[in-house]
Structures are given as C-alpha cells and as structure tokens.
Amino acid sequence: MKYDAIVIGAGMSGLAAGIRLAMFDKKVVILEKHSIPGGLNSYYQRKNFDKGGIRQFDVGLHALTNFIKKGEKGKPFSKLLKQLRLSYDDFKLCPQSYSKILFPDYSLSFSNEFELLQNEVMEKFPREKDNFMKLVTRVRDFNELDLTISYSSSREVLREIIQDEVLIEMILCPLLIYGSAWEDDMDFAQFVIMFKSLYFEGFSRPEGGVRTIITLLMEKLKSVGGEIRFKTPVSEIITQDGKAIGVKIGDEEIHAPVILSSIGLPETAKITQALHEKMNPPIGAMTFLESIFVLDKKIPLEKNDSTIIFYNDSSKYTYRPAQNFFDPSSAVICFPDNYEPLVREGEGVVRITYMANYSQWKELPRPQYEEKKAEVAESALHLLKKVITGFDEKVLFKDVFSPTTIERYTWHLDGTVYGSTEKSRDGRTPIQGLFIIGTDQGFLGIVGSLLSGISMANLHGLMGAEA
Amino acid sequence: MTAANVRQIVLDIISDIAPDEDVSTLDDSKSLREQLDLDSMDFLDIVMELRKRHKVEVPQEDYPKLATLESCVSYLSPKFA
Ligand SMILES: Cc1cc2nc3c(=O)[nH]c(=O)nc-3n(C[C@H](O)[C@H](O)[C@H](O)COP(=O)(O)OP(=O)(O)OC[C@H]3O[C@@H](n4cnc5c(N)ncnc54)[C@H](O)[C@@H]3O)c2cc1C
Numbered sequence: 373m374k375y376d377a378i379v380i381g382a383g384m385s386g387l388a389a390g391i392r393l394a395m396f397d398k399k400v401v402i403l404e405k406h407s408i409p410g411g412l413n414s415y416y417q418r419k420n421f422d423k424g425g426i427r428q429f430d431v432g433l434h435a436l437t438n439f440i441k442k443g444e445k446g447k448p449f450s451k452l453l454k455q456l457r458l459s460y461d462d463f464k465l466c467p468q469s470y471s472k473i474l475f476p477d478y479s480l481s482f483s484n485e486f487e488l489l490q491n492e493v494m495e496k497f498p499r500e501k502d503n504f505m506k507l508v509t510r511v512r513d514f515n516e517l518d519l520t521i522s523y524s525s526s527r528e529v530l531r532e533i534i535q536d537e538v539l540i541e542m543i544l545c546p547l548l549i550y551g552s553a554w555e556d557d558m559d560f561a562q563f564v565i566m567f568k569s570l571y572f573e574g575f576s577r578p579e580g581g582v583r584t585i586i587t588l589l590m591e592k593l594k595s596v597g598g599e600i601r602f603k604t605p606v607s608e609i610i611t612q613d614g615k616a617i618g619v620k621i622g623d624e625e626i627h628a629p630v631i632l633s634s635i636g637l638p639e640t641a642k643i644t645q646a647l648h649e650k651m652n653p654p655i656g657a658m659t660f661l662e663s664i665f666v667l668d669k670k671i672p673l674e675k676n677d678s679t680i681i682f683y684n685d686s687s688k689y690t691y692r693p694a695q696n697f698f699d700p701s702s703a704v705i706c707f708p709d710n711y712e713p714l715v716r717e718g719e720g721v722v723r724i725t726y727m728a729n730y731s732q733w734k735e736l737p738r739p740q741y742e743e744k745k746a747e748v749a750e751s752a753l754h755l756l757k758k759v760i761t762g763f764d765e766k767v768l769f770k771d772v773f774s775p776t777t778i779e780r781y782t783w784h785l786d787g788t789v790y791g792s793t794e795k796s797r798d799g800r801t802p803i804q805g806l807f808i809i810g811t812d813q814g815f816l817g818i819v820g821s822l823l824s825g826i827s828m829a830n831l832h833g834l835m836g837a838e839a
Numbered sequence: 840m841t842a843a844n845v846r847q848i849v850l851d852i853i854s855d856i857a858p859d860e861d862v863s864t865l866d867d868s869k870s871l872r873e874q875l876d877l878d879s880m881d882f883l884d885i886v887m888e889l890r891k892r893h894k895v896e897v898p899q900e901d902y903p904k905l906a907t908l909e910s911c912v913s914y915l916s917p918k919f920a
Contacts (some may be wrong), residue, residue, distance in 0.1 A: 396891055398889070451878065455884070456879075826880070830883055834883065835883065
C-alpha cells in the first residue's frame with residue numbers, strides 16, 4: 373500500500389493533521405492503536421453498580437482553553453475553525469462562570485474577561501500594579517509562534533518583572549499544571565501561549581464534553597475522504613538511507629514519504645531504530661491522578677459558583693512528581709456543572725486532579741493498587757469539603773484513574789501527559805520525512821494540539837518538498 | 840477566461856475559506872490581509888484551493904503575488920489562459 377502521508381495516532385493532533393491532508397486530496401491514513409479516537413482526551417465508560425446501566429466519562433477535558441465569542445477573529449480558536457472548516461456553533465461552547473487561584477493568604481479570580489484578573493491583582497497586590505501590566509505587555513508582544521525560539525526560564529523572566537514571590541507563584545500555578553512538561557518551571561514561549569489561552573481568552577466546555585469535539589472531527593475526516601484504522605499499533609517506522617519510508621503494523625508494511633507522529637518524541641524514537649541512534653529524548657516526568665465524583669445533586673451556587681479552583685496549601689507552588697504516590701498539597705478542582713447555563717437540576721460532577729508519581733504506581737501489585745486509589749478518592753473528597761464550606765452532597769459514584777491507566781490507554785511512556793522536555797518546535801527530526809506533531813512539537817491541550825496537527829500538516833505535508 | 844472570471848474565482852475561494860467575511864466591499868488595489876482577517880495559513884488555503892479546483896499551481900516564492908485582488912488577477916490570468 374502506498375500513501376502520500378501516514379499519521380500515527382488519532383488524538384487531537386493526529387485527527388487535525390489527517391483532516392488537513394485529506395481536504396487537499398492527499399492520500400492519507402491515520403493509524404491508531406486504541407479502539408477509539410481522542411488519545412489523552414478520550415472518553416470511557418463505567419458500569420454503575422448502584423443503579424445499573426452505564427456512566428460515561430471524559431478522560432481529560434476540564435476546560436477548553438482559548439475561548440472566543442462568536443465572530444471574534446485572529447485568535448487561535450478562530451484559526452482552528454477556519455483551517456478545519458468547522459463552524460463555531462457546532463462546538464456548542466458553554467463559557468465558564470469564573471475560576472480562581474486559591475492560596476492560603478490570597479485568592480485571585482479570572483474569567484473570560486481579562487479585566488477581572490487585572491482588577492484582582494491590583495486590589496490584592498497593589499504594589500505590583502505596574503509590574504503586572506509590564507508582564508501583560510511583554511506577553512502580548514511576544515511571538516510565541518516563532519518556531520526558532522529556544523528555551524528560556526519563565527521564572528527568571530517573571531522575577532525580572534515582578535517582586536512579590538507569592539504573585540509569581542499564583543500566576544504560574546494554573547499555567548504549569550495545564551501545560552508544563554518541565555518541573556517547577558516552563559519554557560517562556562509555552563508560558564506566553566498558556567497565559568494567552570487561560571488569562572486573556574479563558575475557558576469553555578462544549579455541551580456534551582469531549583465527545584462533541586471528537587464527533588465533529590471524525591465527521592469532518594470522513595467527509596473529506598480521510599482514512600482511519602483503529603486497533604492498529606505501529607510497531608516500527610521503517611527508514612532507508614536516513615529517510616523514513618513507511619511503517620510496520622504487524623506483518624504489514626505501509627509506505628509513504630511523509631510520516632507525522634503524534635505519539636511523543638521518546639515514543640517515536642523507541643520505534644525508529646535510526647532515530648534512536650541519533651537522539652535519546654528524556655521521558656517527561658509530569659503525570660497526574662484524577663478523581664471523579666458523581667453527586668446526588670449539583671452543589672448549590674451559594675456554596676460554590678466557580679468553574680475551576682486551582683488550589684495550593686502554601687505560598688510556594690510545587691510542580692513536580694509527587695514524593696509519595698500523590699500530592700494532596702495542591703489540586704485542580706473542576707466543577708463541570710458551573711459552565712453556563714448554570715442549571716441546578718440533576719446529578720452533579722466534580723473532578724479533582726493531583727500530581728502523581730509514575731514509578732510508585734507502576735510497582736504496586738493489584739490489591740494495594742485498588743487500596744491506594746481508594747486513598748486518593750478519600751483525600752480528594754476531604755479536600756472538597758475543606759474548600760467548599762457546607763459541602764454535604766452525597767457521592768453516588770466515584771472513579772479514579774492513575775498514571776498507569778494513562779499509560780495503558782495512550783501508550784505514553786511513564787504515563788507522561790505533557791510529553792518530553794525536549795520539543796521539536798518545527799516538527800523536524802534527524803530523519804528526513806519523519807515529523808513530530810502534537811504535544812512534543814510543543815503545542816498541547818486540546819486547542820494547542822489541534823493547531824499543531826494543522827500547522828505541521830500544512831508545513832510538511834502540503835507545502836513540504838516530500839509530499 | 841476574463842479578468843472578471845478570475846477575480847470571481849478568487850472571491851469564491853475566499854468566501855469558502857472565511858465564510859464570515861464580507862467580500863463585496865473589497866478594494867481591489869488594497870492588500871487583502873489588511874481588509875480581511877486572513878493570515879498565512881489562509882493564503883496557503885487559497886493556493887491549495889486553486890490547485891484542487893482549477894489545477895493551477897502557485898509555487899511558494901510566488902505567494903506575495905496574491906497580496907491584492909488586482910495582483911491576484913494579473914498573476915493568475917495567464918495560468919487560466
Ligand atoms: C487527565 C487529563 C486532563 C486533561 N485536561 C485537559 C483540559 O481540560 N483541557 C485541555 O485543553 N487539555 C487537557 N488535557 C491535555 C490534552 O488532553 C492533551 O494535551 C492533548 O489531547 C494531546 O493531544 P496529542 O494529539 O498531542 O496526543 P495524544 O492525545 O496522546 O495522541 C496520541 C495518540 O497516539 C496513539 N498511539 C500511541 N502509540 C501508538 C502506536 N504505536 N501506534 C498507533 N497509535 C499510537 C494513542 O493511542 C493516542 O490516541 C488533559 C490531559 C489529561 C491526561
């Protein structure tokens with residue numbers, strides 16, 4: 373079989389790349405190991421033991437970042453709509469009410485109107501007023517899409533501009549946990565992307581959750597004639613004279629002059645002998661645990677009307693693998709019920725994310741693994757009671773997924789979520805014809821990885837010399 | 840094919856790529872980018888659509904020739920001849 377291009381992985385970046393290539397009549401196939409699309413942002417179901425029937429859950433999706441209002445132009449989300457020829461209305465976006473960064477002595481709220489955060493900083497850190505505006509200008513003027521910039525430490529840049537250490541920690545907290553492959557710090561280009569995505573633009577959630585997005589992408593792929601194969605793990609990327617020429621799936625070989633891999637840089641090196649000889653990218657250490665609670669009713673708005681709480685129990689934010697299985701000293705607490713319209717009927721849902729430690733989870737034998745997961749859920753529930761005064765809703769159902777769950781269903785080494793600390797910003801690898809898309813091209817989250825798939829397909833599949 | 844036809848072909852493509860844009864009020868001598876919300880990704884789409892719909896090839900070094908409607912027409916007309 374001969375194709376113009378092969379895309380490895382049907383996560384957000386792979387689907388977007390496949391759509392772009394097929395749209396312009398490239399013969400393209402997406403090869404996916406799992407039985408369903410979505411990758412790190414997929415979905416699953418659990419039997420509901422109390423009531424019978426089945427409950428559906430999203431894997432990721434706390435929030436779709438980069439919120440825009442209908443008709444807003446020149447923003448990442450509007451670019452994505454245009455490039456994939458999707459309509460704004462199809463996403464059925466429900467905007468957040470507001471979110472907050474909750475530290476012991478301060479709390480900062482932010483929403484889809486940047487003024488809120490600006491006012492909060494001015495009120496709570498009046499001395500930093502001018503400095504914060506300096507940072508805002510620096511972020512606004514920075515061209516994060518320049519594919520040639522190299523790593524610089526966000527902490528260092530922040531310390532040059534802002535005096536108050538607590539404010540620095542608070543600004544960093546959501547940005548790190550929503551997208552840093554680096555421990556306790558992040559690349560400044562990545563900081564700028566995240567600052568714009570979270571603070572300038574904000575959060576929303578498609579009605580119906582991640583399935584709404586995946587369905588849109590799958591329908592689009594079909595309509596432009598893209599091919600996709602599930603339960604089709606790529607076991608090897610075949611090279612000849614330093615050039616990628618195809619892939620192996622079991623005994624079958626598929627050939628194409630362009631291969632776009634979304635599985636991660638170390639993961640790609642692992643199945644490409646010739647790449648492995650040239651580089652040994654580190655496996656990202658950041659991985660997480662997620663507890664999901666289904667409540668008998670939605671938490672009343674008097675008790676909590678925020679959408680996401682970024683909680684930290686001290687004035688210093690630690691972002692690194694947990695020392696002991698999981699780290700309850702900080703968490704992301706997401707209330708999917710608090711996206712507009714804030715209806716109060718029906719069951720409620722809360723999702724709580726902790727930083728975790730892959731190797732400890734990996735080594736746990738079965739019974740202890742289940743016990744540990746129960747411990748996580750208990751801790752998360754305890755935290756919820758601490759943060760929401762008067763919380764007395766009944767938990768009908770709970771589920772916890774761990775770093776090993778992530779590894780088992782996405783094949784990211786060590787359950788890494790934000791990929792390697794080595795990124796390939798222009799998508800190129802030392803192997804001609806083999807390109808990296810998605811997380812390890814340096815653009816992550818749902819919107820980021822979709823845009824990565826689009827721009828890398830454009831650059832290497834449509835404009836590239838090989839195609 | 841007349842200049843008016845070529846102009847219409849380009850307008851049709853732009854309307855499909857950027858459905859929210861009003862192309863009826865465009866000034867042919869002014870840069871498209873300044874009048875519409877078009878970025879380099881959209882210009883790539885114009886080129887791709889020209890290839891897909893009309894088998895017209897625009898090499899990368901010629902992209903600047905698509906800057907205004909006027910320049911599009913004068914650059915593309917010979918290719919449609
Ligand atoms: C718990 C959690 C919560 C999150 N919450 C959010 C959120 O609220 N908002 C947000 O924007 N982002 C969120 N993210 C991040 C977001 O999910 C990712 O950044 C994004 O989905 C990455 O997409 P990708 O295409 O780069 O990679 P992936 O989604 O990892 O896609 C890679 C695909 O390749 C497949 N694959 C692997 N190996 C092979 C092989 N050998 N052969 C064939 N296929 C293979 C995998 O199965 C997978 O489908 C969250 C992630 C997690 C884990």
